[in-house]
Amino acid sequence: MVEHQHVATDETRSLIAASKVEGTDLYNSQGESMGSIYDVMLDKRSGRVAYAIASIGGFLGMGADYHPVPWERLRYDTQLGGYQLDETIDRLKAAPTIPSDYASDSDWGSTDLGWRGRVDDYYRPVI
């Protein structure tokens, strides 16, 4: 019974609400703020969380740039209370962006801008 409880707790603790991810701060590996997570992109086919959309710059929600970042590159840091991405702010600023209206296009929130390959290339580890 105790073992069962333990398993159940572990399992449910592994979930996070997308609404909670949205608005969470984004830090570099030095703990310096780079912006925040604005949205999450889901892969309809694989059922995987594909990208976090990082919101950088802007003022009062206007004029920010939206940078898709591969989800698996983010680590949540409980001390900072936000996600860490092992990139400098300059490299993140130079990363591929998507238009601010990416979620409101006619294809019902699907994006069709060919950015996926560019984003994956940009964040591909150097071997």
Added chain:
Amino acid sequence: MVEHQHVATDETRSLIAASKVEGTDLYNSQGESMGSIYDVMLDKRSGRVAYAIASIGGFLGMGADYHPVPWERLRYDTQLGGYQLDETIDRLKAAPTIPSDYASDSDWGSTDLGWRGRVDDYYRPVI
């Protein structure tokens, strides 16, 4: 080049923004409205989209019940402009719920209520 374009388009069209899923209508297989999708739960460990949180009933955003539904049970219907779930409204109403403050607990949006097993059991296909 044409082939490459085709592949790239396919790939990006496979993405959907979580912010776009939130608020989308939920229908049964007869096309009758059952409520809407309120949120999405992500599995931090596997990187998969685990559950949609269906919001049923309520008024002006108050008093609704929140039912986690396994993500793979939902199909998007372009005619209806919403998700379809092959369950009756009565069976959805009787399905496990989670508290409305599920995303604001102290464990930073993780849930710890042991509901995951109950939800999976409820929606498990009858063999």
